[in-house]
Amino acid sequence: MRPTKSDDDALVDLVDVILRKGAVIEADVVIAVADIPLVGLKLRAALAGMTTMTEYGIFEDWDEAQRLRNRETAGQRLE
Template sequence: MEPRRDTDDALVDLVDVLLRDGAVLQADVIISVADVPLLGVKLRAALAGIETMAEYGMFVEWDERIRERALADGEDATALEGERNGEGRRS
């Protein structure tokens, strides 16, 4: 039996590593015409899962805000479901 590389899982493995570990892409680009620099661009991007980003202190406030909103929406949905079942809130 010959060893073979299974390419079907390559994309899944790549996405898994990116979400778990993350990657930082950094690029410096200078656009010039006739050796005269006209435009400089400095790019930096971080790509990772939200849990990995939060571990490094990125998007922490955003994550907390989204989670609070989801909890509030869940409570509103539970109250609405109770009203549909005839269990309206009593004051």
Template sequence: MRPTKRDDDAVVDLLDVILRDGAVLEADAIITVADIPLVGLKLRAALAGMTTMTEYGIFEGWDWQYRRRARDEFTGEDQP
């Protein structure tokens, strides 16, 4: 039997790598009208799974609040 690779496996593999390892996207753009620069944009985005984000200290405050809220709901501490 010969190994085969389906075309849709590439998308799943790419998504797995991005969620596990993360990716940083950077873009610079200048909006001009009549060769006159009007607006400059500098964009930076980090894309990763929440586990990876919290390992690198991104969304650390959000993660702490989310876990506390989930714990309180589970234990019933926030109910009167």
């Protein structure tokens, strides 16, 4: 009997890699009607876990503000 890997495991592995290492997605989109371009979009998205984002200097200020807010909220609950 040989071990098998289900399709669910592949999705979990993909999400794990994206969160751990990150991925950047870039897309150029042109919306046209009757071959007449109406709207152009240039999209760029960075996907990664917060640890990876802060390692690359993205969302550092936001992360620190959230941690400070959580500490303050936790302190108010203890009183």
